[in-house]
Amino acid sequence: MEQPTPIDNLLAALDPLPLAVFLLAPDRRVAGCNRAAAALFPAAPVGADFVQAVRHPECLRAIEATLGEARETTLELTLNRPVNASYRVHSAPPAGEIAGVGAVISFEDITERRGAEAMRSAFVANVSHELRSPLTALGGFIETLKSGAGDDPEARSRFLEIMESEAGRMNRLIGDLLSLSRVEEEERLRPAGRVRLAPLLRRVVAMLETQAGAAGVTLTLRTDAPHDDLPGDEDQLQQVFLNLAENALRYGGKTVEITLPPPRDVPGIDGPALVVSVRDDGPGIAPEHRVRLTERFYRIDDSRSRALGGTGLGLAIVKHIVARHRGRLMIESQPGAGSTFSVALPLA
Ligand SMILES: Nc1ncnc2c1ncn2[C@@H]1O[C@H](COP(=O)(O)OP(=O)(O)O)[C@@H](O)[C@H]1O
Ligand SMILES: [Mg+2]
Structure with a gap:
C-alpha cells in the first residue's frame, strides 16, 4: 500500500x-x-x-x-x-x-448574491419611479395654483381633487410597501393565532359590497366547510382575501364567487388543507403573465391598474403571507374564460 x-x-x-x-x-x-x-x-x-x-x-x-x-x-x-x-x-x-x-x-x-443585489436595486428604481409620477403631478398643480389659475373656483376645486387623488396614490403605495416589508420580516415566524375562515370571508365580502355594487359586479360567498378553524394571523389572512377579491372585482368580469369547500389534500401541503378560491369571469390571464403576477410591481396593464388605484404590490404581499402560513397560492386561468386564485392553508 x-x-x-x-x-x-x-x-x-x-x-x-x-x-x-x-x-x-x-x-x-x-x-x-x-x-x-x-x-x-x-x-x-x-x-x-x-x-x-x-x-x-x-x-x-x-x-x-x-x-x-x-x-x-x-x-x-x-x-x-x-x-x-x-x-x-x-x-x-x-x-x-x-x-x-x-x-x-x-x-x-456568488451568483445568488449578485442576483439578490440586482433585484434590490431594481426594486429601489421601481419604487422611485412609482413615487415620482404622483409627486410630479402634485408639483405641477401647486405651480398652476400659485400662478393664478386658482382664482377660478371651478378650476381650483378640480385641481385640488386631482391633487387629493395623487396624494392618495402615494399613501397607498407607502402603505403597501410597509406591509410588504413587515410581512417579509415576519415570514419565518409562525403565526401564533387561530382564525375562523368563514366569518373572515363574510367580513371581506361586506367590506367590498359597496365597491362591487358601484362596479355592477355580483359578489357571492359559499362556505360549506364543517371545520374552518386553523392556525393563522387574522389581519394578514384578511389582507390576502381582500386583495384577491378586490383584484377579481377590478380586473374580472361581472361575477365574482368566493368558495370555501370542505378540507382536502393539496400537493405540497402536509395533511388536509382548507382551500379558498376566488373566481371571476373576466378576460383571464395569459400563461406568460400568470407566472410573473406575484413579482413586485408586475402588472399586465400598468395604466389600468393605476387608474383603478392599484400599486402592483397586492399579489407580492399575498405570496409572502401565504408562505408564512406554509400554504400555497394557485392561479388557474384560461384566456377568455376567467381566472381562479386559490389559497390552500394547512389545517394543522
Ligand atoms: N383576477 C384577475 N384577472 C386578471 N388579471 C388580474 C387578476 N388579478 C390580478 N391581475 C393582474 O395582476 C396584476 C398584479 O396584481 P396586484 O399585485 O394585486 O397589483 P395591482 O392590483 O395593484 O395592480 C394586476 O395589475 C392585473 O394586471
Ligand atoms: Mg391588487
Whole structure:
C-alpha cells in the first residue's frame, strides 16, 4: 500500500466542501482538485496546464502573481457554466510548505448574491419611479395654483381633487410597501393565532359590497366547510382575501364567487388543507403573465391598474403571507374564460 501524500490528505479534507478548490504545482499544472472543482472544470484533469481550463486573462494573472511572487489575490469573474454564473476567485500560496503545491485557488459561486443585489436595486428604481409620477403631478398643480389659475373656483376645486387623488396614490403605495416589508420580516415566524375562515370571508365580502355594487359586479360567498378553524394571523389572512377579491372585482368580469369547500389534500401541503378560491369571469390571464403576477410591481396593464388605484404590490404581499402560513397560492386561468386564485392553508 502506498502512503497517502500530503496532497491526497488535503484533497480528502476538501472533497465534501461546496467550494471548488484547485491545488496548482509551481509550473501551473493541476496538482489536484476537490470534487466541486472537477465538476466545475471537467477540462482540468490532474497534470494539465490550468490555462486549458480557465482562459480568463485576469484569473491567469492572479495565478501568475501567486506562483511567481507568492501574492494573494481575489477577483470576480463570470463564467457561462451553466449560464452566466458569477464566481469570486481567490488565489493564494499554501500557508505552509506542501511538496508540489505553489498555489491554492478557490471558486466561490456568488451568483445568488449578485442576483439578490440586482433585484434590490431594481426594486429601489421601481419604487422611485412609482413615487415620482404622483409627486410630479402634485408639483405641477401647486405651480398652476400659485400662478393664478386658482382664482377660478371651478378650476381650483378640480385641481385640488386631482391633487387629493395623487396624494392618495402615494399613501397607498407607502402603505403597501410597509406591509410588504413587515410581512417579509415576519415570514419565518409562525403565526401564533387561530382564525375562523368563514366569518373572515363574510367580513371581506361586506367590506367590498359597496365597491362591487358601484362596479355592477355580483359578489357571492359559499362556505360549506364543517371545520374552518386553523392556525393563522387574522389581519394578514384578511389582507390576502381582500386583495384577491378586490383584484377579481377590478380586473374580472361581472361575477365574482368566493368558495370555501370542505378540507382536502393539496400537493405540497402536509395533511388536509382548507382551500379558498376566488373566481371571476373576466378576460383571464395569459400563461406568460400568470407566472410573473406575484413579482413586485408586475402588472399586465400598468395604466389600468393605476387608474383603478392599484400599486402592483397586492399579489407580492399575498405570496409572502401565504408562505408564512406554509400554504400555497394557485392561479388557474384560461384566456377568455376567467381566472381562479386559490389559497390552500394547512389545517394543522
Ligand atoms: N383576477 C384577475 N384577472 C386578471 N388579471 C388580474 C387578476 N388579478 C390580478 N391581475 C393582474 O395582476 C396584476 C398584479 O396584481 P396586484 O399585485 O394585486 O397589483 P395591482 O392590483 O395593484 O395592480 C394586476 O395589475 C392585473 O394586471
Ligand atoms: Mg391588487
